[in-house]
Amino acid sequence: MNCKYCGSPNENADNCGFCDAPLKKQRPQLKEFLYLDQAELPFGQLSLFHTYDLLILLRLVREERTKCYHRMRSVQKGSKLIEIDSDTLAFAESEYRRYTARMKVIEGILIDRVGYKPKRVDDKLLVSLQGKIENG
Structure with missing residues (x-):
């Protein structure tokens, strides 16, 4: 899995080995509609x-x-x-x-x-x- 922040490849870890960013955290996505x-x-x-x-x-x-x-x-x-x-x-x-x-x-x-x-x-x-x- 590549890090979403620095792009470094990582294997079976929770955090990036280079920048220590969480690998499994979802980034916010735009919603189609709000109420x-x-x-x-x-x-x-x-x-x-x-x-x-x-x-x-x-x-x-x-x-x-x-x-x-x-x-x-x-x-x-x-x-x-x-x-x-x-x-x-x-x-x-x-x-x-x-x-x-x-x-x-x-x-x-x-x-x-x-x-x-x-x-x-x-x-x-x-x-x-x-x-x-x-x-x-």
């Missing part, structure tokens, strides 16, 4: 996602978090005008907190990989990264 529920995966599974996929997932989570924030604020404002039960208000707040926590997990993985978290994940960033992946 918001994947943000609920545990850290260990999210860390196996490709960086490009993590950026898309971060974009989805941030969009949903923004929607939850607006819903939460509407419920809070509405509770002053009409009677809204505390369960509805608690649910709106918990959804916002849940997406905030998921966002922070994904941002943390990105910080570990690229050294920063992007302020915005827009089409320009994604197209640029896609071009680098295709050329790389």
Whole structure:
């Protein structure tokens, strides 16, 4: 088996004899499609996602978090005008907190990989990264 990092041939070992890289570790592969529920995966599974996929997932989570924030604020404002039960208000707040926590997990993985978290994940960033992946 050849090392994926340095290309050195190795026989029946867990690590490369030259660079000590793990030989059986799978590199992240691009996914065909992503959906918001994947943000609920545990850290260990999210860390196996490709960086490009993590950026898309971060974009989805941030969009949903923004929607939850607006819903939460509407419920809070509405509770002053009409009677809204505390369960509805608690649910709106918990959804916002849940997406905030998921966002922070994904941002943390990105910080570990690229050294920063992007302020915005827009089409320009994604197209640029896609071009680098295709050329790389």
